[in-house]
Amino acid sequence: MPRFAANLSFLFRELPFLDRFQAAAEAGFTAVEVLFPYDDAASEITRRLTMNGLTMVLINTPPPNWTGGERGFAALPGGSDRFRHDFKRALRFAQALRANHLHIMAGKAKGLVARKTFIDNLKWACEQAPEQSLTIEPINHTDMPDYFLHGFDQAAEIIAEVDAPNLGLQFDAYHAQMITGDMLGQWEAHKHLVRHIQVGGYPGRNEPIQGEIDYPAWFRQLDAEGYKGFVSGEYHPTAQTDAGLIWLTDGLE
Numbered sequence: 001m002p003r004f005a006a007n008l009s010f011l012f013r014e015l016p017f018l019d020r021f022q023a024a025a026e027a028g029f030t031a032v033e034v035l036f037p038y039d040d041a042a043s044e045i046t047r048r049l050t051m052n053g054l055t056m057v058l059i060n061t062p063p064p065n066w067t068g069g070e071r072g073f074a075a076l077p078g079g080s081d082r083f084r085h086d087f088k089r090a091l092r093f094a095q096a097l098r099a100n101h102l103h104i105m106a107g108k109a110k111g112l113v114a115r116k117t118f119i120d121n122l123k124w125a126c127e128q129a130p131e132q133s134l135t136i137e138p139i140n141h142t143d144m145p146d147y148f149l150h151g152f153d154q155a156a157e158i159i160a161e162v163d164a165p166n167l168g169l170q171f172d173a174y175h176a177q178m179i180t181g182d183m184l185g186q187w188e189a190h191k192h193l194v195r196h197i198q199v200g201g202y203p204g205r206n207e208p209i210q211g212e213i214d215y216p217a218w219f220r221q222l223d224a225e226g227y228k229g230f231v232s233g234e235y236h237p238t239a240q241t242d243a244g245l246i247w248l249t250d251g252l253e
Helices: 017-026 042-051 080-097 112-128 152-162 173-180 183-193 215-225 241-248
Strands: 003-007 031-034 055-060 101-103 133-136 167-172 194-199 230-233
Touching: 017 031, 017 042, 031 230, 042 055, 042 080, 055 080, 055 230, 080 101, 080 112, 101 167, 112 133, 112 152, 133 152, 133 194, 152 167, 152 173, 152 183, 167 173, 167 183, 173 183, 173 194, 183 194, 183 215
Parallel strands: 003 031, 003 230, 031 055, 055 101, 101 133, 133 167, 167 194, 194 230
Antiparallel strands: none
């Protein structure tokens, strides 16, 4: 069985943020991820991790205002100064929380100038943080219109051009199915680049239980292939989070 993590920005939202760590541990998770943890002190988040025996798997580089704001600046022409300022802030949090991975959000942009900006900023970030695993993630244009990084082949080409040992692919199975209709094909093509996996049901982005993706079969495949990273639930629970956690064991016995 893969090692599962809970995305606390999506799961256990029926609870205040800092209470979600205990809820995740009580549900059987050994790791969590948080998209933007910057509203709380790193010391308090670290305390909650330690109290509950949890690993912080991943955080994101912070856009300044998630609700209606920019989805990152790494690929935004003219946004490099803001990206680099935000990256240093995110890196301090990642180091304090001992986060396995730091996800660099590209932002909304398009064209060759945006591509060059993204690559230049990724090279800079990799040099700034050689001991920190960094990831990039393709995101579908239905959920996030105009997001620069919206294809897995595109991501693979960028990772190859950056050519840094601490940069890898964040593989969200829901986005892979949304973008291509062939999540398993994208996994086969790019699994050698993957540092971290996220899952959600398709369609609907609810619990990874029913739908077009046979998650139990894929989880068994991940075990057979020796995948060592975490698989994080990043989805919208249909009711209370605990009620939908059958996906952690369904079909894996």
